[in-house]
Amino acid sequence: MVRENEIRENEVSITPPEANDAGLTFIGRISxxxxxxxxxxxxxxxxGxxxxIEIFAPWVEAxxxxxxxxxxxxxxxxDRSRRDLVLQSPANNGETHGTFALRSPVRPNPIGTSIVQLExxxxxxxxxxxLDCLDGTPLIDLKPDRTLFKPIAPPQPGDFETGDNGT
Ligand code: SAM
Incomplete structure (x- = not known):
């Protein structure tokens, strides 16, 4: 799996369905x-x-x-991950875990996330x-850490909804 894209004991790969183009555009590059x-x-x-993180034009103003x-x-x-494993063995000991129970880079849509310190x-x-990615990794997005961000737009009804009405 992760180390060199090999399949390990008890790991399970599938044939991925044909890709739907979500229209992702890489907005920068990470060194x-x-x-x-x-x-x-x-x-x-x-x-560390x-x-x-280099931001490409025309996104610099953002x-x-x-x-x-x-x-x-x-x-x-x-970008260098395989995308076809449903069961993975991170410890390479025959014990497997579901892809969605891991933060492995091997996933159907190999999106990594990190909270970074802005210097x-x-x-x-x-x-x-x-960061924990390889040199040259494409950038998808960046946003403020949610614990530091207060919405600027005025509140709306859903902001006050709780689950107390049994729904
Ligand atoms: N912090 C992210 C997360 O939790 O979503 C990524 C965690 S993932 C375990 C980090 C590992 O992904 C690295 O140790 C490396 O093995 C692998 N990796 C990093 N950059 C990669 C890339 N561009 N393509 C494929 N694998 C990569």
């Missing part, structure tokens, strides 16, 4: 020190090395205000700590 999955962190750490947030949520496309904004480049 990290890691060129091999064998050396990449399994999860980023906020005292500084990585660069960075306005981002510097106000100490932490950002980054979504990226784990600096230099034009169209963000300097961050806390």
């Amino acid at each position: 990290t020190p890691w060129v091999s999955r064998l050396g990449c962190p399994r999860q980023g750490r906020h005292d 090395p500084i990585c660069q 960075l306005k205000g981002v510097e106000r947030f100490e932490r950002l949520e980054i979504l990226y496309w784990l 600096a904004v230099e034009g169209n480049v963000l300097l961050v700590r806390g």
Whole structure:
């Protein structure tokens, strides 16, 4: 599985259904020190090395205000992953876990997410700590860490709904 795209004992692969084009567009590129999955962190750490997130035109203007947030949520496309495993054996010991019970990069739509520490904004480049992806990983999106973000738009009825009416 993850290490070199091999299949391990008891892992189960399927033939994926034909892809539907969701119209994703990569908005940037992530530069990290890691060129091999064998050396990449399994999860980023906020005292890890500084990585660069380059935002492509025409999206650079969309960075306005981002510097106000100490932490950002980054979504990226784990482009070198296989996508066909439903059961995986992370420990390579014959014991398997469902793909959706793992944070493995091997998934039908290989989206990775990390909360990163924002160190600096230099034009169209963000300097961050806390990533765990290979050098050259495509960027899908970035947004403020939800714990730091207060909606700017006025509240609407659904914001006050609870499940207390039995639904
Ligand atoms: N933090 C993200 C998450 O939880 O969604 C990703 C976690 S995933 C376990 C991180 C691992 O994905 C790395 O250790 C590396 O083995 C693998 N990886 C990183 N970048 C990748 C890429 N571009 N393509 C395929 N695999 C990648």
